[in-house]
Amino acid sequence: MIADQLARLKIAGSVVVVVKDDAILFARGYGYANVENHRSMTADSTLVRPGSISKLSTGIAVMQLVEQGRLDLDRDVNEYLDFHIPISDRGVPVTLRRLMTPRAGFEGRSFGTLARSLRRITSRSATGNLLDDLLGDGQRTGQSG
Numbered sequence: 650m651i652a653d654q655l656a657r658l659k660i661a662g663s664v665v666v667v668v669k670d671d672a673i674l675f676a677r678g679y680g681y682a683n684v685e686n687h688r689s690m691t692a693d694s695t696l697v698r699p700g701s702i703s704k705l706s707t708g709i710a711v712m713q714l715v716e717q718g719r720l721d722l723d724r725d726v727n728e729y730l731d732f733h734i735p736i737s738d739r740g741v742p743v744t745l746r747r748l749m750t751p752r753a754g755f756e757g758r759s760f761g762t763l764a765r766s767l768r769r770i771t772s773r774s775a776t777g778n779l780l781d782d783l784l785g786d787g788q789r790t791g792q793s794g
Contacts, residue, residue, distance in 0.1 A: 655680045662690035664697050708749050715745075722746040 655663060662680030666673060678690030690697075714720040720729070725742035727733055734743050 651679045662695070664690055664692050664695060666692060711745055711749065720745060722749075 651663065651665065655661075660680065661684050662678065662682055664678045665675070667675040676692035678692050678695055680690050682688045682690045682695045711720060711722075715722055722745045724744060725736075726745060726748065727742070736742050
């Protein structure tokens with residue numbers, strides 16, 4: 650089933666892991682980590698970027714801890730961290746509730762730096778394909794989610 654979906658969607662490879670109560674119940678790689686060299690995806694040694702699915706997993710874990718009373722969605726996250734996230738320009742602290750949305754409260758400060766970096770990278774793009782230039786060797790790795 651998974652191999653068929655990878656082929657249908659033209660995805661090189663994927664890793665599936667099922668975890669319950671801190672134990673891995675199932676772990677398997679499908680497809681290729683490197684198509685050109687026919688190197689298979691493996692659950693124990695292929696590095697896979699977590700991509701957007703990590704937002705869902707993190708959100709579920711946060712909400713479970715909220716239900717247990719161990720986290721508060723509206724408390725300044727700095728009370729939970731061993732490093733400091735600055736309060737926004739509007740004086741509003743960053744909270745878990747805000748972090749679980751697309752607008753956490755500190756995007757504005759980072760956006761200028763990101764925009765300048767992207768402009769600098771794209772102006773030097775050798776191939777005209779930014780993704781290939783960023784990955785270096787032309788191999789693309791997908792996000793899982």
